[in-house]
Amino acid sequence: MGINWLSVITILSVIIATATLGILATRIVRTTSDFFVASRAVGPFMNAAAISGEYLSAASFMGVAGMVMKFGYDVLWYPVGYAAGYLFLLLFVAGPLRRFGAYTVPDYAEGRFNSLNLRKLAVFFVMIIGFFYMLPQMKGAGVTLQTVLHLPYWVGVMVVGSVITMNVVLGGMKGITFVQAFQFWVKLFAIAVPIFIMLTLLGGYNSHIEAGRSEQIPRFNENLTLDFKAETRLRFTDVTGFTPQENGRVRTEAGQEVILVAERPVTVSAGELTLLSANQFYFEQGQPVPNAPSGQSWGAPFGPLTGDSKANPGLSLLYTYSLMIAIIFGTAGLPHILVRFYTNKDGRSARHTTLLVLALIGIFYLFPPVFGVMGRIHSPELYASGTTDSVVLSLPGKVGPDWLSDVLGAIVAAGAFAAFMSTFSGLLVSVSGALAHDIYGKILVPEASARSKRRAFQLAALAAGGGAIVCGLFVDKFDINMLVGWAFAIAASSFFPLLVLGTWWKGLSKVGATAGLLAGGILASAAIVTTMLLGETGAAIGSGGIVRGVGPLTATLLAQPAIWSVPLSFLTMIVVSRLTPDQIPKEINHIMLRLHVPETLGLRTDYISE
């Protein structure tokens, strides 16, 4: 496999255009307010493109397609939830949050409840969610450079990490508003154009789904030699022949060790093998692909994503609901997305912006599943190598004439780059904003000048960006969508109830809000960390791993906690607030006025005016 030099050119173009736009924007950035929220003077269309650009991360661009290929139908809930979340953001959060006129969610927490402690708690959750969300972006960067340019994983992490960090340090929020909007269009173009061309050449969406569903197990389309690391597991669903290229050993499901001899063909029956040393296996065209789900379970609801649906159909249904809740409500509680709403002119334009966002991302989300479906037919070897995450990047190589493959490959590579670059910069602004604005400016040094806050923001961005790069080097074995899905579950159990009840129910008290944040947010995080550390990946629900030694019900509830943690958070907030009515801020009516009265009446200015 040679290097597609066209991809190098398009990737460099995206990096250079990003840096240039960022630097150009720096010249316009004048005030501290510009720096944090672009002076709240960005038009709805530009803002909608920027929000969408920021939202469509490596998980949307690469992860959804990869998971649709790997798990099939059930994964459609991911893009649906990613989009439907904005409906809830629109219904309950967008307008009032903008009217309240604060920079960050912690600003909201303090302003609504008149409590510095709630601000601190909110900052803590901004950090947790930001952390879970930044790492998969770093992984996306590493994988892309690995797939496209055959560079080591760490190169992509370092290059993307440093370019974005510099961009945020120099330009702040305004810098990235233009860049984010630009990157949305790059992503939409990069995913839509190759799909239209591939569908024209290779047959329709529907015929691909039918093919994917009807064939029992995908078979190799060509003779291939695949590299496997030590400890790789290969699940064979049918009698399969292959030729190891090196001497080595494998362990069967029964725990028996078998010796492989280089160049001597092997035939295995259904079952799982674990490689005890790195090896290369040569597969002939027509052999069944290991690790691929059967067409039956792939094409129908309650497939492998949702657990062992044959043994426990009820748990598959439970998992589906839990996933839906996490993603839909999590979207409406993502701090790096919420911060974008402050850049709207007023509450009304915040709503209009959200409507436009729904249109833009809805169109986008039609495409990634198509990639996944086509991948099952045309790139089945990705199942065996465990790299379905890269299907978006490798599928164009199957289209036909080399020049066309190169052109399409270069386009999607640019789109993938835009995806993790834009989301990473948004997260960086959000986390640095929390550090500089909330921790430094509000908690540590309340008398800090605008100038020193700006300096603090730049230092925080350098520190957070550096930290993400370092941590990003160690996450290459985790699934892209896994960490992102968990960030959604935590956001759904913490910020979403806080924002909805705080905005629409006068009775939410300071103590109630704190108790709900702690109960929902901390317990959801604990469940997730438990699954992350103790979970046995491979035998995975939603590829997040499954905890052994507890019942299947408990394991499912730990793997995707939203179904209990979100109601728990809401209930705790309501019950505790009822018990502590004296902890409702005295000026609650004034706060409600600030949240809900149209700006046209000219009753009040923003929470923070600089």
Next chain:
Amino acid sequence: MLRNFRTEKSNKQFAYDQAEEEAVLRELEELEELDELVEGDLPEAETALLYYSPDEETLQEVAEQTNYGAVFLDDLIKRQRALSVSIAVTFLVLIFSFPLLNFFLRSLVAFEIFGFEISWLFLGILIYPLIWALAFYFVTTADKYEEDFTKMVR
């Protein structure tokens, strides 16, 4: 309720029924009690800000959260909340019943149109226009509610 207040102000007619009137009066009393608490607590700078257009009586009432003003605002919040909740419930009932359909009536949703099973067609494509329609309805209606409120208060 909002409409009733407009009638009251313009025509001096009381179009609402007895129960509703009592509810409104109770609410007014409660709010006035709160006002007494609130007024002492407002920071000076913000109080000044709130008297931005002192010549407009109702506007000032909203700002001061007194009398009709507070009820107007409460009413706006209630209408907006009812709108949001009803759209949210519609949407949730729809998509939360879908896994149940997949679970219990698989043969129904496995029916094929243009080679797509209904379950795939709905989740992969048709759900997006549905979300757009609900969002569009919300945005236009919420805008209208706010215009009503602004007109009435001015």
